[in-house]
Amino acid sequence: MADVIIDSVASGRARDRLRILGWLRLQDNGFHLLTLSAALAVLLILGGVIASLAIGSVPAFKAFGLGFLTAQAWNPVTEKFGALPAIYGTLATSAVAMIFAVPIGLGIAVFLTELCPYPLRRPIGIAIELLAGIPSIIYGIWGLFVFAPFLQRTVQPALIGAFANVPVLSSLFGGPPYGIGILTAGFILAIMVLPFITSISRDVFETVPAVLKESAYACGCTTWEVVRAIVIPYTRIGVIGGVMLALGRALGETMAVTFVIGNSHRISDSLLAPGATIASSIANEFTEAVGDLYTSALIALGLILFLMTFIILAIARYLLMRLERQAGR
Incomplete structure (x- = not known):
């Protein structure tokens, strides 16, 4: 009987440990995705700025070419x-x-x-x-x-x-x-x-x-x-x-x-x-x-x-x- 109780307690602790580890892993994955999203957002914004400047400057470079510089x-x-x-x-x-x-x-x-x-x-x-x-x-x-x-x-x-x-x-x-x-x-x-x-x-x-x-x-x-x-x-x-x-x-x-x-x-x-x-x-x-x-x-x-x-x-x-x-x- 005592062995059954001990095994039950041990299995309960193992389940709690697994649940905690799963929650920590979920937090770590969420933090990783959050930081990755922030980094990608910066790159997207930078790319958008470059693209808008390049598109907007096309008429000037068409009219004057590199002589504009x-x-x-x-x-x-x-x-x-x-x-x-x-x-x-x-x-x-x-x-x-x-x-x-x-x-x-x-x-x-x-x-x-x-x-x-x-x-x-x-x-x-x-x-x-x-x-x-x-x-x-x-x-x-x-x-x-x-x-x-x-x-x-x-x-x-x-x-x-x-x-x-x-x-x-x-x-x-x-x-x-x-x-x-x-x-x-x-x-x-x-x-x-x-x-x-x-x-x-x-x-x-x-x-x-x-x-x-x-x-x-x-x-x-x-x-x-x-x-x-x-x-x-x-x-x-x-x-x-x-x-x-x-x-x-x-x-x-x-x-x-x-x-x-x-x-x-x-x-x-x-x-x-x-x-x-x-x-x-x-x-x-x-x-x-x-x-x-x-x-x-x-x-x-x-x-x-x-x-x-x-x-x-x-x-x-x-x-x-x-x-x-x-x-x-």
Whole structure:
């Protein structure tokens, strides 16, 4: 009798265990399907965006061919459109932004992780991160009414005078000081992408094992030597990833650039001259686009911006993969 009772209890426990395992397996399968659906949804949305841009840009490429990429004319009246000034402005403003933002962002990250007194690290870090929460239109308004006049009165005349007799720089910083222009847009973009570079770099710098830095200090290394020989090499993959994220933001920024770049569809040798970017051109003219060809030209600009961003980020990802393989060796 006792054996029967024991067998009954054991079989009941086995059934409960099987039921629990079945429920857990069902939850795991449901979670797997949920995450797979989310990933596929992202791919479908991305494919839909690409397809809509490609279809919408067909009339422009039919009318102008690949010459649309190299033409400089942008005249809605005669329906002559070229993307080269907008492409140049996009690349130029992003390059200016990264030239200023990368060293400043890395310097702030090094200061916060290696040199800053501990009680000040959190307040300074929060202040830097708050820059990312400011709407881009606020940056644009501030840039137009405060920053651009300041540059026009002080910085741009100083640059024009300092480089007036230097062969290459005289044309790069030549012309009248408009205040607005490619250089101003680049400065605004640098301020906007600075939080991304600083935050990501600070986070990856904090992952460096303390024993590595303490060993270097024990050997007599200075702080600069520790940062150059230990911190940067150990975290270079994360730092490059943060820089590429900031570059993607700079390439696609719209409203802030629209306020301060001048929105002139021409290519100038001077960084002080007005220009245009792909994003600012679309924002300025899409509501005024009359006719299928005008609208298609703007959509084609959007497709070009998408492809530019994709190519740059793909190159960055390839470089990161090479760095990972080299680190594995």
